[in-house]
Amino acid sequence: MNFKRKKQIAAVLSISVLGGLVVACSNETQPTSSTTSPTNESAKPTAAQTTTGPKYPASFSYWVTMDTDAAVSIKNYSEMGIYKQLEKITGTKVEFQHPPAGEQQVKDQFNLMMATGKLPDVMGYAWKANSPDKAIKDGKILRLNEIIDKYAPNLSKMLKDKPDLKRQLTSDDGNIYAFPFVGEDNPVFVFHGLFLRKDWLDKLKLQPPATVDEWEKVLTAFRDGDPNGNGKKDEIPYFYRQTDYETSYPFLGAYGLNAAFYQENGIVKYGPYQPKFKDYLTLMNRWYSQGLIDKDYLTSDVKLRDSKTLNDLIGSQAGWGGSGLGGYLQLKRQQDPNTGFKLVGVPVPSLNKGELAVSAGAPTAQWSGIGVAITTSAKNPEQIAAWLDYGYSKEGKTLYNFGVEGQSYTLDNGKPKYTETITKNPNKLSITQALGMFTIVASSGPFQADEDADLQWHPDPDTQDAMRSWTKADHSKYMPSNLNSDEQAKIASIMTDLRTYQYEMINKFIMGQEPLTKFDEFIATLKKLGIEDATKIYQTQYERYMKKS
Template sequence: MKKEMGTIVSLLLASSMLLSACGGNTPAAAPSSQTGEGTHAATQTPDKKEAGYPASLTYWAVLNANVSATLKSYSEVAAYKELERRTGTKVEFQHPTAGQDKDQLNLMLASGKLPDVIEYSWGTVNKGADALIKEKSIIRLNELIDKHAPNLTKLLKEHPEYRKMITTDEGNIYAFPFIRGDDYLLTYGGIALREDWLEKLNLPMPQTIDDYYNVYKAFKNGDPNGNGKQDEIPVLLNFNSGSSGFYFLYAWGISDGFYQENGKIKFGAIEPQFKEFVEVMHSWFKEGLIDKDYAATDPKLQDSKVTNSQLGSVPLLVGGGVGRYMDLMRDKDPKFKLAGAPYPVLKTGDKPELGQKEAPFSGIGAAITTSAKNPEEIVKWLDYKYGQEGHMLFNFGIEGESYALTDGYPKYTDKILKNPDKLPIAQAMGQYILAMGNGPFVQDRRYMEQYAGLPEQQKAIETWMNAKNEKWLPVLTQTAEESARFNSIMNDVNTYFNETINKLIMGIEPLDNFDKFVGTLKSMKIEDAIKLRQAALDRYNKRQ
């Protein structure tokens, strides 16, 4: 989950983390938001020669971790195998070393030795798409899409907001986008509570910051795990920049990083409300409500604290968090139950200003490089995923193998939901599809309805969706000069922020030094970074 959409976080929530397509050349409608409905009328697989697909192409992409858990390349994913059968296009995939994708991308761009297609999170590329087009690394796609991509063209006409998102400040469309095609797909993280502990202690679901305090105090003192020891950890949080520990900050209507109010960019850490938040978190830590070892707790240690019934609350993702822990504890403790808790507010009855929410387009897409000798054919090939057949293929896989239609609803089979090799659902999906969050197509909400199919998961999503979220930023683009300046500032800001915020919350640094903290951020030119973000937002708002 990077900090672009509101906090240094939002490139996070982008990050990760960090999760459609077509019937030949027949234009396709956007995926339906109504469960059980298809996206549009089925089409026949086109004749390969008439469609004009390329015979072969090279394709560079970061390999999704759920795919790499069992496969070595996207060429082994069933959806891509079937796509080759349908189109006749042989794809040579190139995957960067895990964790080195940004460095390897920059080296590749500098060398000029490029594959035909590069799939990446383009919002994180320093120079920006406009500069890469001018440098003749990737090509402008507007006219090619209008002429050779009827499925994507129809989608953009029906959803002009998507066109605005995927178009640069200079009017260029530079990539075939990954689009989350329904609001239900945009929220997938939040605060999770041991609901069975609430029930045992006869506590209502918290709504306000004060409610959360009372619940966590009861968790600490009420022995909800029933072992006769005061070993419960009420809540585990992480306070590094952009982390989910700042979910509680949203009660004050700000984020720890960049957000907007009435079109004006702000940086939450220098706002007065941020001091109030730090004071509350410090008091919670001092009372033993926040895990005293939070800064040193890695995912394995967190797992141990959850499965040993010590941890009462932690921010989680709906799939790899709520669903995973429910599965792990099903046999160990049948009473174990997690619930997605509301994003907190300061006053009872208020609606949360902010919650976790992804943008429909977060910058992930497939660009065609200037090395491609047949861009028109590649455009047609990429467009296949935006029609009915491609949409079903990359969201659900192979009919009769990974899914079956039940009254028009594509239901995953036991190869996915109850994998015979005991693979987690996401890894089983990775053998067939890419709906987890990669690639140029439109994600279908019916994927999420089944991936997060437990009642606890579905209720959590509905609870976490209940926020205004008007202050989050769209994915903004900067010029090469702006990007260099912005990154230089934020590298220093993030390092200092992470070092100091934990000292303030733990009491290592006295709260009286908070004004000094703000002053240091300003001396690091955070206000210049705000101006750069403001210029980018102003340009975005002028897009047609």
């Protein structure tokens, strides 16, 4: 899961049939009247204050995109609970600068600042994908290796303890260039996966499917058995969408394939270029022709999916844990506390009982590529590093993940627990929107994720069970991506046209507009468009990555 806290996922489900009611999010407030001050524990000085190292800075400027959930309630991060607390703890006044909302607007402002050299002291951005080595050579941002070793003791220790994280953070030129958001080593949940109508399974006396064959039997029963009980053959057994292929590739993992580039015993491969990809297409074509997947999937959108789900037309689908499965359950229970509407999450299916399919949508990297760089404009980079390092301390981890004690969380037997301001917000804000008043945990930042916070983001047992089930997969084929700027340009040049052709042909194969006898022609065209050259580039970067110390 590219981490958008995925873990860095913060999605809000809008249900059109209910007037756009916002529900709790997957990975994903008004504050209460409480003005409780931080406890003595949360205000303890960090290592940087108690050693002979630098003190925290009096002030600095910080450019960072504002999280959309936070923007519901505040206009600037200076209003956010954690930064108010950090100012009390460190004495540092931070001037936050937020670019206009929108991916292109953020990119345009970033590029303008880099071109003009008019830089804030600190910049939070997707540095990994934006030529950090060049930014260092051009004198825009600082190499942080020595600064972290000397002035950021918490992060320095973490990098010593987590060599793979250090490899992810280190560029081809040997530079560490950002303070990262660090995911947990052992994710509690996978945030995207397959789920079915459990009440339909029960009505038809079926068990949750574990293999592709079992799925076909279940989908056929959903098509023919009138599980919604309206006397019409209007059920959509599986709501397939083109984005399913891109985000979680349901059923592809059964054939040992990944949707894009992956490695198998150190050899880089591309999923759609493998012979077994034809088996996957054959399956999807059969299901489409038999009416087991949505005939109109190319024109279906999120609102239509949500409407059909809540109106008892969809039997199964792939979706997010919180804003999908959990959101539907929440809405149905709000409509009717005694609703018979039930959902169950299941692992990615395998071909044979007891096998593990290749992971679908699992978080596999400790770092997403988004981080906080210190620019050459900073007059006190060592002190800023000490301030950023607070997020990797025990106290900082609690602060960033839970917010402000007495407001967004309280201590229960010594452990942080979100208050009802977060979990049952009186203004009907989702969990991540409510947290946005207090912390950036729903997006990313210079801190480490907390497993217990993740558990509390998804308090519904059915959602927790589903997301645990999605972790049951083979993650061994994960391949870290660490392309340098030249490689990124070459890959973009190859893959833009290749993917356009690929998705067009995949849809034609599935819908029967092109016979699968043309699969060899499809493979030959991928070769002509440069897939083998792209694979060689990824092979080179993978080998280079694995050699990093």
